[in-house]
Amino acid sequence: xxxxxxxxxxxxxxxxxxxxxxxxxxxxxxxxxxxxxxxxxxxxxxxxxxxxxxxxxxxxxxxxxxxxxxxxxxxxxxxxxxxxxxxxxxxxxxxxxxxxxxxxxxxxxxxxxxxxxxxxxxxxxxxxxxx
Amino acid sequence: xxxxxxxxxxxxxxxxxxxxxxxxxxxxxxxxxxxxxxxxxxxxxxxxxxxxxxxxxxxxxxxxxxxxxxxxxxxxxxxxxxxxxxxxxxxxxxxxxxxxxxxxxxxxxxxxxxxxxxxxxxxxxxxxxxxxxxxxxxxxxxxxxxxxxxxxxxxxxxxxxxxxxxxxxxxxxxxxxxxxxxxxxxxxxxxxxxxxxxxxxxxxxxxxxxxxxxxxxxxxxxxxxxxxxxxxxxxxxxxxxxxxxxxxxxxxxxxxxxxxxxxxxxxxxxxxxxxxxxxxxxxxxxxxxxxxxxxxxxxxxxxxxxxxxx
Numbered sequence: 001x002x003x004x005x006x007x008x009x010x011x012x013x014x015x016x017x018x019x020x021x022x023x024x025x026x027x028x029x030x031x032x033x034x035x036x037x038x039x040x041x042x043x044x045x046x047x048x049x050x051x052x053x054x055x056x057x058x059x060x061x062x063x064x065x066x067x068x069x070x071x072x073x074x075x076x077x078x079x080x081x082x083x084x085x086x087x088x089x090x091x092x093x094x095x096x097x098x099x100x101x102x103x104x105x106x107x108x109x110x111x112x113x114x115x116x117x118x119x120x121x122x123x124x125x126x127x128x129x130x131x
Numbered sequence: 132x133x134x135x136x137x138x139x140x141x142x143x144x145x146x147x148x149x150x151x152x153x154x155x156x157x158x159x160x161x162x163x164x165x166x167x168x169x170x171x172x173x174x175x176x177x178x179x180x181x182x183x184x185x186x187x188x189x190x191x192x193x194x195x196x197x198x199x200x201x202x203x204x205x206x207x208x209x210x211x212x213x214x215x216x217x218x219x220x221x222x223x224x225x226x227x228x229x230x231x232x233x234x235x236x237x238x239x240x241x242x243x244x245x246x247x248x249x250x251x252x253x254x255x256x257x258x259x260x261x262x263x264x265x266x267x268x269x270x271x272x273x274x275x276x277x278x279x280x281x282x283x284x285x286x287x288x289x290x291x292x293x294x295x296x297x298x299x300x301x302x303x304x305x306x307x308x309x310x311x312x313x314x315x316x317x318x319x320x321x322x323x324x325x326x327x328x329x330x331x332x333x334x335x336x337x338x339x340x341x342x343x344x345x346x347x348x349x350x351x352x353x354x355x356x357x358x359x360x361x362x363x364x365x366x367x368x369x370x371x372x373x374x375x376x377x378x379x380x381x382x383x384x385x386x387x388x389x390x391x392x393x394x395x396x397x398x399x400x401x402x403x404x405x406x407x408x409x410x411x412x413x414x415x416x417x418x419x420x421x422x423x424x425x426x427x428x429x430x431x432x433x434x435x436x437x438x439x440x441x
Binding site for chain 2: 006025026029031034036038039046052082
């Protein structure tokens with residue numbers, strides 16, 4: 001039996017605007033994936049623990065607060081410490097200059113506002129199937 | 132990687148209590164239903180522990196109530212496994228699993244494991260793998276397993292075949308006593324929870340419910356009605372105390388054994404239906420003669436059974 005892709009969508013940090021996270025969750029759902037939405041104001045540690053409990057194939061983060069560098073670094077460090085290999089993608093208000101740096105530290109893909117949902121669906125599948 | 136290789140790579144960590152391995156084991160039975168029984172038979176056998184089902188319509192407050200109950204149980208030192216089921220799309224097969232949003236207060240607890248599960252085509256309020264997931268959790272060593280069903284309709288009562296103790300969560304604004312007279316979900320509960328008692332219509336609703344259930348005249352009834360408010364954190368303790376009380380009464384009256392038999396029969400039926408579905412799906416669909424078609428399908432079913440034995 002083929003496995004359904006399981007995605008944990010998390011919003012680390014203090015911004016409470018989760019429209020984007022919900023829209024992307026819905027798009028991934030409609031593309032046949034099982035999406036676990038964790039809600040707003042999660043810590044990186046909570047998101048990592050959820051991903052482990054849920055046996056997630058991939059973690060999606062939505063950050064609009066400007067704290068993406070610190071939060072992503074922390075989350076990736078936690079995954080490494082726990083020896084867990086789950087790819088992470090990011091969406092939100094991310095300055096162009098930060099994208100290569102984020103990819104450098106291990107974020108698989110960054111989606112900025114205006115990205116088509118179809119592209120996000122395809123990229124997420126591509127990342128998971130390529131792991 | 133075959134299921135055997137996956138199993139072998141996680142079994143030792145599973146036995147030593149690693150959550151990572153438990154999560155992988157749940158996925159293994161969920162994604163390999165044809166081999167689930169074989170997987171489970173290789174797991175450590177543990178004593179049966181109480182399975183609690185929490186059901187009710189969408190928005191009644193099941194997830195929030197579940198999290199409040201689990202919080203109390205975990206504080207008492209109990210290890211709790213939560214299975215939270217949400218519906219899969221009939222169109223895409225995907226699912227939006229959102230029960231964890233209401234359970235933030237228990238996600239950090241070392242004593243709690245939450246697993247969001249998609250219904251994957253099952254229509255009774257649960258998922259076809261529910262028996263297998265429960266077995267995996269039982270083997271891992273939880274003190275109680277709590278199953279939260281999908282937002283249930285009147286006929287989605289599959290939980291009655293899985294849980295030892297069933298709670299039906301109702302909102303005071305969910306209709307008048309005519310709804311309470313209807314068969315189906317209103318008949319299956321051991322405990323009825325009128326949630327959101329902070330709403331003005333709660334008292335009247337609770338009185339109607341008690342009258343409808345005829346608790347006053349049914350002296351032998353073990354059914355209970357609770358009033359809770361998750362917002363005000365009221366009435367939770369009563370239910371937590373009642374869980375053990377109810378489970379002990381099931382043991383003392385022999386009812387637990389009856390429910391176990393009911394569960395086993397349903398499990399066998401569920402497995403047979405899965406095989407039958409596969410056979411019917413592959414059948415050419417011609418029914419010039421219905422009896423002949425049925426015989427042909429039964430013959431295919433026997434072939435399928437032989438494949439399992441190999």
